[in-house]
Amino acid sequence: MEIIIQFITENIVMLYILVLAIYLGMEVISKVPTVLHTPLMSGANAVSGVVIIGAIWLIRNAEPDNYFVLIIGFFGIALASINVVGGFAVTNRMLEMFKKKKKK
Amino acid sequence: MERPILDFLYLVSIVFFIVGLRGLSHPESARRGNLLAAAGMILAIIITLFYPFGNTPNNYGWIAGGILVGTVIGSVAAIKVKMTKMPEMVSIFNGFGGACTMLIAITEFRTLPPGTELLSGQVFTVIFSVFIGSVAFSGSLVAYGKLDGFLRDSIRLPFPQIVNGVLLLVIIFFGGYIMMMDELNYTIVLILLGLSIIYGITFVMPIGGGDMPVVISLLNSFTGIGAAAAGLIYGNQVMIVGGILVGASGTFLTILMCEAMNRSLINVIIGGLGATTFTGGDDKDKVVKEASHGDTAILLKYSQKVLIVPGYGLAVAQAQHACHELESMLEKEGVQVRYGIHPVAGRMPGHMNVLLAEADVPYDKLLEMEEANKELPTTDVVLVIGANDVVNPAAKTDTGSPIYGMPIIDVEMAKNVIIMKRSMRTGYAGIDNPLFYGDKTKMLFGDAKDSLNKLKSEISNA
Numbered sequence: 001m002e003i004i005i006q007f008i009t010e011n012i013v014m015l016y017i018l019v020l021a022i023y024l025g026m027e028v029i030s031k032v033p034t035v036l037h038t039p040l041m042s043g044a045n046a047v048s049g050v051v052i053i054g055a056i057w058l059i060r061n062a063e064p065d066n067y068f069v070l071i072i073g074f075f076g077i078a079l080a081s082i083n084v085v086g087g088f089a090v091t092n093r094m095l096e097m098f099k100k101k102k103k104k
Numbered sequence: 105m106e107r108p109i110l111d112f113l114y115l116v117s118i119v120f121f122i123v124g125l126r127g128l129s130h131p132e133s134a135r136r137g138n139l140l141a142a143a144g145m146i147l148a149i150i151i152t153l154f155y156p157f158g159n160t161p162n163n164y165g166w167i168a169g170g171i172l173v174g175t176v177i178g179s180v181a182a183i184k185v186k187m188t189k190m191p192e193m194v195s196i197f198n199g200f201g202g203a204c205t206m207l208i209a210i211t212e213f214r215t216l217p218p219g220t221e222l223l224s225g226q227v228f229t230v231i232f233s234v235f236i237g238s239v240a241f242s243g244s245l246v247a248y249g250k251l252d253g254f255l256r257d258s259i260r261l262p263f264p265q266i267v268n269g270v271l272l273l274v275i276i277f278f279g280g281y282i283m284m285m286d287e288l289n290y291t292i293v294l295i296l297l298g299l300s301i302i303y304g305i306t307f308v309m310p311i312g313g314g315d316m317p318v319v320i321s322l323l324n325s326f327t328g329i330g331a332a333a334a335g336l337i338y339g340n341q342v343m344i345v346g347g348i349l350v351g352a353s354g355t356f357l358t359i360l361m362c363e364a365m366n367r368s369l370i371n372v373i374i375g376g377l378g379a380t381t382f383t384g385g386d387d388k389d390k391v392v393k394e395a396s397h398g399d400t401a402i403l404l405k406y407s408q409k410v411l412i413v414p415g416y417g418l419a420v421a422q423a424q425h426a427c428h429e430l431e432s433m434l435e436k437e438g439v440q441v442r443y444g445i446h447p448v449a450g451r452m453p454g455h456m457n458v459l460l461a462e463a464d465v466p467y468d469k470l471l472e473m474e475e476a477n478k479e480l481p482t483t484d485v486v487l488v489i490g491a492n493d494v495v496n497p498a499a500k501t502d503t504g505s506p507i508y509g510m511p512i513i514d515v516e517m518a519k520n521v522i523i524m525k526r527s528m529r530t531g532y533a534g535i536d537n538p539l540f541y542g543d544k545t546k547m548l549f550g551d552a553k554d555s556l557n558k559l560k561s562e563i564s565n566a
Contacts, residue, residue, distance in 0.1 A: 003223055003224065003225065004225075006224075006225070007224070007225030007228075010225070011225065011336070014336060014339070014344060017341060017344055017345060017348075018332070018344065018348060021332075021344070021345045021348035021349055021352065022348055022351070022352045023352070024122065024349065024352070025125075025348060025349040025350070025351065025352025025353040025356070026352050026353065026355075026356045028122060028125050028126045028129065028349070028353060029125060029126075029128075029129045029353045029356060029357060030129075030356075031129070032128075032129035032130075032357070032360070033131065034364065034445075034447045034453050034454055034457075034472065035131065035454050035457040035470075036128065036129060036130075036131060036134060036454060037357065037360070037361065037452065037453035037454040038190065038191075038194075038452045038453060038454035038455055038457075038458055039128060039134060039138070039454070039458070040125075040128045040129055040134075040353075040357065041194060041320070041321050041324060041354075041357060041452070042190070042194045043124070043125070043128045043137070043138050043141060044125065044128075044324060044328070044349075044350045044353055044354055044357070045194055045197055045198050045201070045324045045327070045350070046141065046142070046145070046197070047121055047124075047125065047141055047145070047328075047346055047349065047350050048198070048201050048324060048327040048328040048330075048331050048346070048347065048350040048354075049145070049197075049200075049201045049204075049331075050121075050145065050148065050331050050335075050342060050343050050346035050347060051201060051204045051205050051208070051327075051330065051331035051334050051343065051347070052149060052204065053148055053149065053152045053335075053338075053340060053342060053343050054204075054205075054208045054331075054334040054335065054337070054338055054340070054343060055170070055204055055207070055208050056149065056152045056153060056167055057152060057157075057338050057340070058208050058211060058212075059163050059166050059167050059170075060152075060153075060157060060160050060161070060162050060163065060167070061157060061160050061161075062161065062163060063161060064161045064163060068211070068214060069211050069214065069215065070163060070166050072207050072208075072210070072211045073166065073170070073207075073208070073211065074166050074169060074170045075170070075203075075207060076170070076203075076204040076207040076208050076211075077166075077167060077170025077171055077174060077204075078169075078170040078171075078173040078174040078177075079174065079200040079201070079203045079204045079207070080174065080200065080201060080204035081170065081171050081173070081174020081175050081177075081178055082174045082177050082178040082181070082197060082200050083174075083178070083197045083198070083200045083201040083204070084145055084174075084178070085174060085175045085178030085179050085182070086177075086178030086179065086181050086182045086193070086197050087178075087182075087194075087197050088138060088139075088141070088142040088145070089178065089179050089182030089183065090181075090182040090185065090190065090193055090194070090197075091128075091138045092135065092138055092139070092142075093182065093183075094187075094190065094458050095134050095135040095138060096135065097187075097458060097461040097462045098131065098134070098135075098458075098461050098467075
C-alpha cells in the first residue's frame with residue numbers, strides 16, 4: 001500500500017497527463033469515417049514510434065565502452081526509425097491517392 | 105539551448121501530434137494531419153538529440169547509424185510496398201515499434217545500480233514495458249504471418265484460452281517475483297521476456313486471419329501503451345502523451361472496427377473465428393450456375409443500375425484499374441455504376457477505398473454498406489468481384505455460422521447477381537456461401553483482372 005501511495009505522490013503530474021491524454025486520444029478520433037480507418041491506423045502506428053526518443057536517451061547516457069547498451073540501443077533506434085519513417089511515408093502514400101482523385 | 109526552452113518545444117511537438125491525429129480523422133485534412141504528426145516527431149527527435157543531460161558521452165555515431173539504417177529500410181519499404189500489402193506493412197512496422205520498447209526496457213534492468221530497491225513503481229513500469237513491448241512485437245509478427253498466408257489458421261493450439269490464461273498468470277507471478285527479490289536476477293528478467301514473447305504468439309495465433317485488422321489495431325494500441333510506459337521510465341512527456349494518444353485512439357478504433365462487424369472485442373479475441381470448422385449442410389442439391397463473359401457483358405450493357413461489390417480478390421488480382429475502366433465504359437453506355445463498400449471488405453477497414461482511389465474511381469461512386477443496401481432492390485446487376493464473406497447470407501440466417509450477426513451487403517435483393525471468383529473456394533472465414541447456389545446467382549470463374557478485361561472487350565464488341 002505504501003509503495004502505491006509513494007508512486008502516486010511522486011508521479012502525480014504524470015498521472016494527470018495520463019488521464020487527460022487517454023480522454024484526448026478517444027475524443028480526437030471520434031466520428032472518423034470508415035474510409036480513413038486504414039490511414040488513421042497507419043498514422044497512429046507511426047506516432048507510436050515515439051519510443052525512439054527513449055532509445056536515443058538510452059544511448060546518449062551510455063558509457064562509450066558499454067557495448068551491450070550501445071548495440072541494443074542501436075537496434076532500438078533502427079527498428080523505431082523504420083516504424084516512424086515507414087509509417088508516415090506509407091500513410092502519406094495512401095492519402096495522396098485520395099487527393100489526386102479529388103482534384104479532377 | 106536552455107532546458108526550459110527545449111521542454112517547451114517538447115510541448116509544441118505534443119500539440120503537433122494531437123492536431124495531426126485530429127486531422128487524420130477527416131478526409132479533407134488527413135494528408136496535412138499526417139505531415140503535421142511527422143513534423144512533431146522530427147521536432148521531438150531533434151530536441152532529444154540536443155537535450156542537455158549534463159556531461160553525457162552522447163555516442164552520436166551510434167545514434168546516427170541507427171537512424172540512418174532505419175530511415176533507409178523504412179522509406180524503401182514504404183515506397184516499394186504494393187497497396188494490397190498495406191495491412192501486412194502496418195503490422196510489421198508496428199512490431200518493430202514494440203520491439204524497440206522491449207529492447208530499451210530490458211536494457212533498463214541492466215543499468216539499474218546494484219542494491220536498488222526493486223519493490224518500486226519504477227521497476228513495475230519497466231517490467232510492464234518489457235511485457236507489453238514483447239507482446240506487441242511477437243503478436244504483430246504473427247499477425248503479419250497470418251495476413252501474408254504463411255501462417256495458416258489451421259495451425260491450432262490445444263485449449264488456447266486456458267493456455268493463455270495460465271501463461272498470463274505465470275508472467276504476473278514472475279513480474280511479482282522480480283519485485284520481491286533482494287538483488288536483481290537478470291535470468292528471471294530474461295525468462296519474463298521469453299514468456300511475454302510466447303504470450304504474444306499464443307494470444308494472436310487462435311484468432312482467425314479475417315480478424316487480423318482488429319488485432320493489428322489492438323496491437324498498435326499496445327505499442328502506444330508500451331511507448332507511454334517507457335516514457336514513464338524516463339519521465340519524458342512526449343513519449344507519455346504520444347504513446348497514450350495512440351493507445352487510447354487505437355483502442356477506440358479497435359472498438360469501432362468491431363462494431364462495424366457487429367461483434368464485441370472479447371468475441372473477436374476469444375471467438376477465434378477462422379479457427380472454427382464449420383460444416384454446412386449436405387452438398388447434394390446445390391447447383392451452381394456458370395455465366396460466360398459474353399452473357400455477362402450483354403447483361404451489364406443493357407442494365408440501368410449496376411453495383412460493384414469488391415473484395416480482397418480484387419486487390420490480390422490487382423484488378424482495381426481494370427475495374428475502373430469497365431465502370432467508365434458502362435457509364436458511357438448510359439449505365440449507372442456504383443460501388444458498394446463493406447466496412448471490412450479487403451483486409452482492413454477502408455482498404456477497398458484506398459485501392460479504388462488508386463485507380464481514380466471518383467469518391468461519390470463509393471457507397472457505404474447501408475446506402476448500398478438501400479439501392480439494391482432497384483439494382484439490375486450486382487457484380488461481386490473477389491468478395492465472399494461480406495455478401496454471405498449465412499450471416500443473416502444461419503445462427504450456427506461463425507459470422508452470424510455480421511451485417512452484410514444483401515446482394516440477393518438485386519435482380520441479378522454475378523460473382524466473379526477464381527474457384528468455389530471459401531472466403532477468409534473458411535465457410536461456405538449459400539449465395540453461390542442462389543436462384544439469381546451466376547458464377548463467372550477466373551482471375552478478376554482477366555475476367556474484367558474480357559468483359560471490357562465483349563462490351564465494346566457487343
